[in-house]
Amino acid sequence: MRLSRYFLPLLKETPSEAQIVSHQLMLRAGLIRQSSAGIYSWLPLGYKVLRKVEQIVREEMDAAGCHEVLMPSIQPAEIWQESGRYDDYGKEMLRITDRHDRAMLYGPTHEEVITDIFRRSIKSYKDLPQNLYQIQWKFRDEVRPRFGVMRGREFLMKDNYSFDLDREGAINSYNTMFLAYLKTFKRMGLTAIPMRAETGPIGGDLSHEFQILAETGESAAYYDAAFEDIDFMADDLDIDQLKSLYAATDDQHDPAACSVPADRLRSGRGIEVGHIFNFGTKYSKAMGALVTGPDGQDIAVEMGSYGIGVSRLVGALIEAFHDDNGIIWPEPVAPFDVGLINLRPGDEACDAMVQDLESKFRRAGRDVLIDDRDERPGAKFAAIDLIGLPWQVVIGPRGLKDGIVELKERATGERVELSPEALINRLTA
Ligand code: P5A
Numbered sequence: 001m002r003l004s005r006y007f008l009p010l011l012k013e014t015p016s017e018a019q020i021v022s023h024q025l026m027l028r029a030g031l032i033r034q035s036s037a038g039i040y041s042w043l044p045l046g047y048k049v050l051r052k053v054e055q056i057v058r059e060e061m062d063a064a065g066c067h068e069v070l071m072p073s074i075q076p077a078e079i080w081q082e083s084g085r086y087d088d089y090g091k092e093m094l095r096i097t098d099r100h101d102r103a104m105l106y107g108p109t110h111e112e113v114i115t116d117i118f119r120r121s122i123k124s125y126k127d128l129p130q131n132l133y134q135i136q137w138k139f140r141d142e143v144r145p146r147f148g149v150m151r152g153r154e155f156l157m158k159d160n161y162s163f164d165l166d167r168e169g170a171i172n173s174y175n176t177m178f179l180a181y182l183k184t185f186k187r188m189g190l191t192a193i194p195m196r197a198e199t200g201p202i203g204g205d206l207s208h209e210f211q212i213l214a215e216t217g218e219s220a221a222y223y224d225a226a227f228e229d230i231d232f233m234a235d236d237l238d239i240d241q242l243k244s245l246y247a248a249t250d251d252q253h254d255p256a257a258c259s260v261p262a263d264r265l266r267s268g269r270g271i272e273v274g275h276i277f278n279f280g281t282k283y284s285k286a287m288g289a290l291v292t293g294p295d296g297q298d299i300a301v302e303m304g305s306y307g308i309g310v311s312r313l314v315g316a317l318i319e320a321f322h323d324d325n326g327i328i329w330p331e332p333v334a335p336f337d338v339g340l341i342n343l344r345p346g347d348e349a350c351d352a353m354v355q356d357l358e359s360k361f362r363r364a365g366r367d368v369l370i371d372d373r374d375e376r377p378g379a380k381f382a383a384i385d386l387i388g389l390p391w392q393v394v395i396g397p398r399g400l401k402d403g404i405v406e407l408k409e410r411a412t413g414e415r416v417e418l419s420p421e422a423l424i425n426r427l428t429a
Contacts, residue, residue, distance in 0.1 A: 001336070001367075001368070001369050001370065002372050003371045003383075004373050006044065007030075007044050008044070008045055009030045010029065010030050010383055010386065010387075011027060011030070015027045015028070017034075019146065019147065020148070020150070020216055020319070021216060021318070021319065021322055022148060022216075022319045023147055023148030023149075023315065025322060025327050025386070026148055026314070027148075028386060029326060029327060029386050029387045029388070030046070030387075031045050031049065032148065032149065037145050037153065038145025038152045038153030038154065039153055040148070040149055045335045045387060046335075048335040048336075049314050049317075049335050050156065050310065050311060050314055052332065052333045052334075052335075053188065053310055053314060053317075053333055054135055054158070054310050056184060056332060056333070057135065057158045057308055058135065058158075060180050060183055061133050063180070064131075064176055064177065064179075065176070066131040066132065066133045066160055067130075067131070067132050067133070068134065068135075069117075069132050069134050070134050071113045071114065071117075071134055071136060072107070073106060073137055074105070074106060075105055075107045075110075075112065076102070076103070076104055077095075077104060078103075079112040079113065079116050079287070080105065082286060082287050083111070083112050083115070083282075083283055083286045084286055085201065088201065089108065089201060092108060092140045092142065093106075093108055093140075093141065094108075094139050094140075106138075107136075107138060107139065108138055108139060108140045109138060109157075109159065109202070109305070109307075110134070110136070110159055110161070111161065111202070111283050111305055112283065114161040115161075115283045115289050116287065118130070118161075118163055118284075118289050118301070119287060119289040122163070124291055125165045125293050125294060125299070128163055128164055128165045128169070128301065129162065129164045129169055129173060130162070130163040131160055131163070131173060131176075133159060133160035133161070133306075134158070134159060135157070135158045135310060136156070136159070137154055137155070137156055138154070138155055138156075138157050139154050140153060147315065148315055149311045149312060149314060150271070150315040150319075151312075152311065152312075155309065155312060156310040156311040157307050157310060158308040159306065159308075160177060160305065160306040160307075161306075162174070162177070162304045163284075163289075163302070164301065164302045164303075165301065166302060167280070170278055170280070170302035170303070174206065174276065174278045175239045177276050178194065178239060178242070178243070178276065179237055179239060179242075181210050181276065181306075182210075182237070182242075183232055183233060184308065185212060185232075185273065186233055187233075187332055188313070188330060188332055188333055189320075189330030190212045190273075190316075190317070191212065191213060191227065191228065192210040192211065192212050192273065192274065193210070193211050193212075193221055193223045193227055193247045193270065194208045194209070194210050194242070194247060195208060195209055195210075195247045195248060195249055195270075196208060196252070197209040197275065199277055199279065202277045202305060203279040204277050204304075205278070205279075206278040207276065207277045207278070208275070208276050209274065209275045210272070210274035210275070210276075211271060211272050212271050212273050212316055213268040213269065213270060213320070214268075214269060214270075214271055214320040215268075215319075216319045217268065217269030217270045217271045217319065218270070218271060218272075219249055219250055219270055219272075220253070220267065220268075220269060221250075221267065221268050221270035222248045222249075222253045222258070222265060222266070222267045223245070223246060223248070223266050223267075223268075224245045224246045224247065224260050224264060224265070225260075225264045225265070227245060227247070228266070246258060246259060246260045246265070271316045271319060272309070273308065273309050273312060273313050274308045274309065275306075275307050276304065276306040276307070277305050277306070278302075278304040279303060279304065279305070280302055280303070281303070282303070283303055284300040284302070289301050289303075317333060321388075321411075325385040325386065326385045326386035326387065326388055327386065327388030328388050328390075328410050329388045329389065329410075331390045334388070334389055334390050335367075335369075335387070336367045336368060336369040336389050337361075337366045337367050337368065337389070337427070338361060338366055338367075338368045338391045338392070338393060338427060339368075339371060339384040339387075339389040339391070339392045339393070340354055340358065340368055340369070340370045340371065341371045341377075341380050341381070341384060341393065341394045342370060342371060342395050343377055343380075343395060344396060344397050345372045345374060347397050349397060350395050353400060353405070353420065354370055354395055357393065357395070357405075357420060357423070357424070358370060360424050360428075361427070364424070365428075366427060366428060369384075369387075371383065385410065388410060389410060390409070390410050391407065391408070391427060392407070392408040393405055393423060394406040394407075394408070399417065403419055403420075404418060405417070405419075405423055407426070407427075
């Protein structure tokens, strides 16, 4: 991709409406634009990151044996009246009336829709367990949307729903999601701390929220240092041990009762990027999601739901990975892998080298953004730092005379001069 032909509206000034660094950087780096309060458009660079985050989430859900579906964003009021949540949900629910005066709503979550699908499709215990998920926009009319995509009114969520015959099966589904979540966040370079949580309007008696650590996080988090040493990608993680490790929010933390020795207790600031719930038969009983059990009796299925804030994660990643010059994307979610800075567009040798490197990177499956704009070098360096690509390559006439280009790693600031061959080897190994 050539920057001169791309749609990347960078801002020089920090927009005054943005209070936190991720919101400021998302606007400055041309990732999003606000449409109305808490509602955003995703511009090309931001949308690329959103899709990469979404894809990691999707791969981990598929690996955990879940099946992807897509449910409507607009839902009928009736199913919420059946579950009993229509009145309880209050003003956060955006209520709509269609031309036939039917009550509809923009879904804030999908427990009712999935329970309705289930009850009309699955009749026997032999078809259990099931775990379905989607990646779909939600709407919650938050009183005070703020911090950009971190607390929006319209936001992208990955939501799973599990169906089991009994409590034991349901806990097993819960544990599977618990481990899948730790892996999902780790793949993005994030350590997520699972914390016991309130169930709120979703309901149930067992719930964890997953908080990633960032200095600018919304709430205080206390946790066992063991979380920092665990290899979340390992296949033999001990779920019971993980669940027993100390982790507490501000209101839960009681220094007197905390069992972790002082030198093993860590504290930080957390951002909630996921939340999982087991709510038993709350919806299946209210809505009649029954299966015939082994002895011929009708049984209300045991359910759970599991959410990841996909659009919030883009903001959370920036909160976790940035410096004074801009964003520092971890490689798995970076919009492009490499930024090629052509210091002298129009110079034959520079143009040819850029072209050659681009096609070699492309063949190796590396996504490249070329700054071929007619701009001062300083402006190019600042732009490529701001948008946070993991690797920067500087191509200039002076270096090329000696057969070298310069490589800079965004995260460390480390620079090396090397031959184009060595560069390709290093970044495509
Ligand atoms: C779980 C899946 C649920 O809604 N029902 C389906 C359950 N859980 S939740 O905790 O309310 O939301 C799940 C995750 O969505 C993100 N999130 C938000 N992101 C941006 N803006 C918002 N206003 C917002 N509200 C929730 C969070 O990451 C949350 O963990």
